Amino acid sequence: MNKKTVRDIDVNEKKVLVRCDFNVPQDLETGEITDNRRIVAALPTIQYLLENNAKIILCSHLGRPKGEVNPKYSLKPVADELSKLLNKEVKLAKDIVGEDAKRLTSQMQPGEIVLLENVRFDSREEKNDETFSKELASLAEVYVNDAFGTAHRAHSSTAGVANYLPAVSGFLIEKEIEFLGTALENPKRPFVAILGGAKVSDKIAVIESLLDKVDTLIIGGGMAFTFLKALGHKIGKSICELDKLDLALEILEKAKKKGIEIVLPIDTHVSTEYSNDAEDKFVHSQEIPDEWEGLDIGPETIKKFGEIVKDAKTVFWNGPLGVCEFSKFKVGTEEIAKILAGLDATTIIGGGDSAAAIEKMGLADKMTHISTGGGASLEFLEGKKLPGIECLQDKD
Ligand code: AMP
Numbered sequence: 001m002n003k004k005t006v007r008d009i010d011v012n013e014k015k016v017l018v019r020c021d022f023n024v025p026q027d028l029e030t031g032e033i034t035d036n037r038r039i040v041a042a043l044p045t046i047q048y049l050l051e052n053n054a055k056i057i058l059c060s061h062l063g064r065p066k067g068e069v070n071p072k073y074s075l076k077p078v079a080d081e082l083s084k085l086l087n088k089e090v091k092l093a094k095d096i097v098g099e100d101a102k103r104l105t106s107q108m109q110p111g112e113i114v115l116l117e118n119v120r121f122d123s124r125e126e127k128n129d130e131t132f133s134k135e136l137a138s139l140a141e142v143y144v145n146d147a148f149g150t151a152h153r154a155h156s157s158t159a160g161v162a163n164y165l166p167a168v169s170g171f172l173i174e175k176e177i178e179f180l181g182t183a184l185e186n187p188k189r190p191f192v193a194i195l196g197g198a199k200v201s202d203k204i205a206v207i208e209s210l211l212d213k214v215d216t217l218i219i220g221g222g223m224a225f226t227f228l229k230a231l232g233h234k235i236g237k238s239i240c241e242l243d244k245l246d247l248a249l250e251i252l253e254k255a256k257k258k259g260i261e262i263v264l265p266i267d268t269h270v271s272t273e274y275s276n277d278a279e280d281k282f283v284h285s286q287e288i289p290d291e292w293e294g295l296d297i298g299p300e301t302i303k304k305f306g307e308i309v310k311d312a313k314t315v316f317w318n319g320p321l322g323v324c325e326f327s328k329f330k331v332g333t334e335e336i337a338k339i340l341a342g343l344d345a346t347t348i349i350g351g352g353d354s355a356a357a358i359e360k361m362g363l364a365d366k367m368t369h370i371s372t373g374g375g376a377s378l379e380f381l382e383g384k385k386l387p388g389i390e391c392l393q394d395k396d
Contacts, residue, residue: 002395003177004168006045006144011054013110017140018045018170019157019388021147021372022060022078033077036085037359038149041372043085045146045170046113050086055108057140058082059096059116059157060147067123079115090115096122097135105139119157126155133160146170149351149373151388152380162391169392172372177389179348179369180380188313188346189215194305194336196221196354197319200244204251205382206318211255216312218263218305220297220321220332227252227264228285236270236288263308267298269322269329276326296322297332306339315340318350318378324357333357341366350377 006016020042025034033039042058049056065073079092090113094100097116104114116139119125124132133156137143143165145151150158151173161167169177184191193214195203200223210217219227222239229235230248255262265285270292272278282298283289297305309315317340321332334357340347341363349355349367351374358364371377380386 003174003389004393004395005174006048006168006170008395009142009166009168011049011052011142013053013055014142015055015057015105015108015140016049016142016144017057017059017136017161017165018042018049018144019147019150019161020058020060021149021172022058022075023062023149024078026077031072031077033081036081038372039078039081039085041172042146042170045144045172046086048171049144050088050111050113053110055105055110056113057105057108057116058090058113059119059136061120061125061150061157062118063120065118065120067120067126069121073118073120075115075118082113082115086113088113093117097132097139101139119155125157126153128154128156128160130160132156134164136161137164140165143167144170145388145392146172147388148173148176148371148376150376151373151386152376152384154387159387159391167392169389173389173392175369176371176373176377176380180371180377183314183346183348183369184213184316184381187213190312191314191316192216192218192309192312194218194220194309194315194317194321195223195319196321196333197352198222198239200226200241200248203319203378204247205384206378207251209382210316211251211258211260214260214316216261216263216308217255218308220265220301220305221319223319224264224285225294227262233286234288234290235294236290236292238268238270238288238294263305265294265297265301266304267300268294269296269298269331270294271329274323276328280328295326296329302332302335302339305336309339309343309345312343312345314346314348315343316348316350316381317354318352320353320357324353330357334361337361337363350374350381
């Protein structure tokens with residue numbers, strides 16, 4: 001997939017509408033931004049546009065205001081933070097495509113930045129309404145999508161607007177395409193994928209797609225128990241999708257035919273309750289006693305998974321290997337993160353809980369790529385066409 005980027009289009013003195021992902025976590029009471037990483041991540045594209053004399057119009061959603069103006073979800077804190085980071089005025093429009101947005105964007109000078117209000121204040125945004133897309137487009141001359149986290153949604157600001165403007169990607173989406181696309185399509189081998197998380201049903205399409213690419217597939221987290229049960233093992237009261245047992249067997253069979261090894265946990269950290277405070281112990285993963293549930297992988301499994309990835313040249317990881325919300329059961333996820341951080345391989349992390357764990361541990365810069373989109377990165381890997389990427393111009 002070869003999509004044009006901001007480098008491939010003339011932005012000099014042009015009004016450029018950039019769809020960013022400024023959906024940042026905030027303090028519920030004060031509205032203060034508690035983690036500015038998504039804003040920091042948008043800076044390279046904005047800085048490039050500044051250096052190339054563009055008039056920059058930024059837009060994003062924040063939270064779920066459900067199509068109504070709600071000051072709680074105003075982008076004001078984002079405008080302030082951006083302004084601080086860029087050491088430059090960022091004007092916040094009071095609306096998205098209304099009088100104030102038109103006024104602020106009509107007389108812009110190169111190097112000026114205007115941030116439109118939350119695009120989800122207008123109910124037409126999520127409907128990918130044609131009129132709204134046109135109104136957004138009418139503010140600018142070029143469209144840049146740099147919001148990978150919403151690229152799997154066909155909304156006005158993520159896709160519809162591209163029907164009316166020349167559309168290219170920003171640097172964040174360029175990087176996602178490079179790593180989730182190119183690097184995983186033609187991986188350096190051995191290529192090992194690690195999948196965790198609660199349910200098999202959420203990841204069926206990803207597993208199917210990975211079976212065409214990987215040499216080894218490691219399965220941990222809650223979803224491993226459906227596979228263990230399907231193989232006839234005792235899993236106690238661990239999380240399990242009984243209606244997916246046949247599917248699990250089919251997946252195992254398919255992998256076998258393709259010569260791909262699926263590796264499951266060999267020991268499990270179990271608890272009497274889904275809690276951080278109940279009794280716990282380590283047991284063999286194939287013999288979990290009736291009243292116990294598996295909440296994390298055990299030390300033998302960590303060692304085994306570590307040995308497998310040690311020789312890999314490419315590793316993709318999505319989904320925690322245990323209930324990482326509980327301090328007692330986040331060990332497997334954290335140990336695997338540490339192992340990946342020390343590898344001399346291309347390490348690509350799908351967004352979500354595994355990415356959050358890595359960032360919390362301060363290991364982000366030890367990975368080759370951490371995707372900025374959880375759902376979007378999985379859909380991309382499944383081979384689905386993401387509207388926010390499809391709508392961009394192809395390179396010649
Ligand atoms: P996902 O969004 O599919 O990546 O799933 C993430 C969730 O999986 C996290 O909230 C974890 O608590 C949960 N999870 C991981 N391992 C287990 C497990 N052994 N039992 C129950 N839930 C788990």
